[in-house]
Each structure stands twice: as C-alpha cells, then as structure tokens.
Amino acid sequence: MPTSPDLCQLFANHVAETRFEDLSKEAVEAAEKSILDIIGVTLAGSGMEPAVRGVADVVLDAGGRQEASVLGFAGKVPAQSAAFLNGVMAHCLDFDDQTPWGAHPDSSVVPAVLALAERRGKVSGRELITSVALGQDLFVRLRCNVGWRQDWNLSSVVGAFSGAAAAACIQGLSRDQIAHALGIASMQSSGTMQVIFGIGSDLRGMYAGFTAQGAVMSVLLAQKGITGIAELFEGKAGIFNVYFGGKYERDKMVEGLGKEYLGASMLYKAWPAVGNVHTYIHATIELIKEHGLKASDIEQIKVFVGDFHQRMCYPLDLRRAPATLVDAKFSLPFCVALAAARGQIRISDFSAAALHDHEVLSIAQKVVPVEDSSLDWKVKIPDGRMEIMTRDGRSFARVGNNVPGSSEAPMSWDAIAAKFRDCASVAAVPVSADRITEAVDLARNLEALEDATVLLKTLTS
Secondary structure, three states: OOOOOOHHHHHHHHHHHOOHHHOOHHHHHHHHHHHHHHHHHHHHHHHHOOOHHHHHHHHHHHOOOOOEEOOOOOOEEOHHHHHHHHHHHHHOOOOOOEOOOOOOOHHHHHHHHHHHHHHHOOOOHHHHHHHHHHHHHHHHHHHOOEOOOOOEOHHHHOHHHHHHHHHHHHHOOOHHHHHHHHHHHHHHOOOEOHHHHOOOOOHHHOHHHHHHHHHHHHHHHHHOOOOOOOOOOOOOOOHHHHHHOOOEOHHHHHOOOOOOOHHHHOEOOOOOOOHHHHHHHHHHHHHHHHOOOOHHHEEEEEEEEOHHHHHOOOOHHHHHOOOOHHHHOOOHHHHHHHHHHHOOOOHHHOOHHHHHOHHHHHHHOOEEEEEOHHHOOOOOOOOOEEEEEEOOOOEEEEEOOOOOOOOOOOOOHHHHHHHHHHHHOOOOOOOOHHHHHHHHHHHHOHHHOOOOOHHHHHHHO
8 A cells, every 4th residue: 555645635636737729629528418418418407307396396495595506496505505416417318428347427527517517617629628627537537447346336436536526626626625625525435336226216317416415525624625535535534545445446546647648538328217227228229220110010039147237137026117208217127118119219209108008017027138248347347248039939039239328339519509409398398499509519619619507508598
C-alpha cells in the first residue's frame, strides 16, 4: 500500500490541472453527446415515470432561492435541489448512458454540473465539456479497477467521487478544495446492489439524485472551507479497504492520467431498460424481423443467462408480470416479450398500459431462462443468447451482438438527436419542436458557446 500521496490528492491534481485543450476529440464529443443525452432522458423521465411526481412535489413545494432549472417542469430551485430532482429523472427510465463495463456516471455528473453552471451564470461550453469529461474519466478509472463482487452499487459508490470532481471543476475550486470536496462526497458514497436486484422499490430509478445532490453540496461546503478526509481512498479505513477489501489496482487507476480521458468510451442507449438486457432485446427484434414472425407464432423463448441476467429472471412469476415500470425495465422476460410483441421498442412502449398488455404478458409467460455460466458478468457485459421456438415446430437462435449503442455499433450524433426528440416529446411540460431542434443544434456546437446555460434556457423558458 502506498503511503503518500493518497489517490485523493492525485485525482484532485488531475481535476485542477486539466484544461479543455488537454481533451482528445473523442472525449470532447462524448461529453457533448452525454450532456444532450442526459437532458433528453431527464425530460422523458418527467413525463413517463409516475413516481417522479412525488419527488417533484417535495422539491417544488419546498421552493428556495431560484438558482437552477428543474427540467420537464416549470421553475427554478436551489442548485442542490435541482441536482437532486434532475438526477432522479435522469436515471428513472434507465435510459441514461453507461460505460462499456456497465454502471452510470452521467445521471449524477451532468445534473450536478448543470445546476452549478446555472448558479454561477455564464459558464462557457468548454468549461461544461471539461467538467463532464473529467467526471467520466474518473468514474471509469475507479469503476474498472476495484474488486467488485456485485455487492456495492458502483454507480452511486463511485459516482459520488466522479460527480464531486466534475462539480468542483465547474465551480473552479482550488486543488486543496477539490481534495476536500472528494472527502466530503464520501458521505454520499453508498448504496448496495440490493436496490437493483430487489422488486417493488422506486429507489432503483432514483439513486442518481442523491449522488448528484451530494456532489453539489460537497463542492459548496469545500468552497466555504469545510475540510475532507486525509487518506480518503487508501487509508486503513479508506474507501478501498472498507468497500473492496483492499482489492484495487492503483497503477491502472493512474495509467495515462491527464493524457488519456477514458470518458471517450461512453455508450448511449437505444432502449429505456437496464443495459444488460439490451443484447436480448436486439436479438429478439432481429429474429422477429429476419423470419417474419408474429407474436401468435411463438411457442417458447429460451433466454440463456449468466449470473447477473439470472437476477433479472427470478422470482420468475414476478419478473414475467412486473408491477411497476421500474421493475419492468429490469425484467428480462418482460423486455423480451415487449420486443417480440412490438417488433421494436420506443420510449412510449414502456408505459403504464404496457404492464397490463395481454399480448405482452402472454409472451412473457413463454420466456424460459436457461442458466449458462459462460455468460457470467466478469468485467464487460457479455452478449446474450436466445432461441425462439414456433408453434409449427421451427426454431431460430441468435446471439445479441452488435447491439445498437454498443461499442461495436455506437450511436451517431443523428441517432442521439433522434433519441432526444423522442424523449423531449413526452416531457411533463411539452417542449415545442422548434425548441427541441434549437437545443440539438446548441448541444452539437457546445464548444463554441460563451454561455452554455442557454441550452437549458431554450428548454425551460
């Protein structure tokens, strides 16, 4: 174990020293895409997830200083409150971007950065991009190099630090203040995978809000002189020893630090469901299309599943007929059935009505999980495999590779813009077509904006 400096200091230096000019073209583009993507899925969350209404009521009823916009609804609230509600909505549909190794940095990074950008006022596009790129980079470095056993929810445990780092950058904190902000953020580094695996809880879709709010609060406190934690990551009772049993790869965490920005690898979702199920959705859609199948043709669908995919199948009866939209997005039988019934999936297909759709529920009863340890989730999410048997005795099998939005088939700017338009069209407070087009144009030219908050004004004024 190294004695000094703690990784907290190295990461603080990294954030303090990075300038827009240090970023690769790929890292810049990823940050720009993520900003537009997160704003889009946040707008969609405001109108498509029923549980959001209760959160919005609490935040909007509390009021406070009008510092930052609440997307999808009218009005402004204090920055930490805006980060909270926008973070809740950013992840509630499970439509936000992810790393190739799973987990979600930007549903906490982007809401925190946007809230502080509005609080500051007149933040340039380059500043916004740099902050998001730093948050993404730090998230990947931590996420990929700790001894994870599918126990902690890495999106919130690791996201607390990547969110704080991005927020500290946009707030212009000093090197020492950034280190303190990371330490303060450790108070929000929490959450186990039971929130993901469990059934019936709204929290699975809301955890990013707590992380985003904590990031804003940690930065504002550090700026006021509140101190953090010495040896935050590598101390005897530091994050790595307590959370990961001392199993972490320090050398890999700092490899290329300040030279290679790993957020360039971010992936954007084509469908509003947990990332691990996309490979099966894609395989289902392709089999239905390739063989001209109808829902009435299907006798049985076998889905071959590894360790994590099994979590999305059991208890089987409850997964086949989920009671909430949050549970539906984590149900492999339901997602496969929805894809088979529709032949495609759009955001409007994941509605409350779909939970009671007779055709979808009937197909879900025909989805049978078959355990296959070769599909266990080690580091990168494995490609799923499935087989459709028809009532007339035919059988069609496929591996769900080259999934739209994957590293093999990344989403283009045009595809992300189309997704944004689809998302914005279902916001709680409708956004006009002209405003949607203007927002897409601004996001694609974010680097040139002297005041990047105009992007939010376009969607909220």
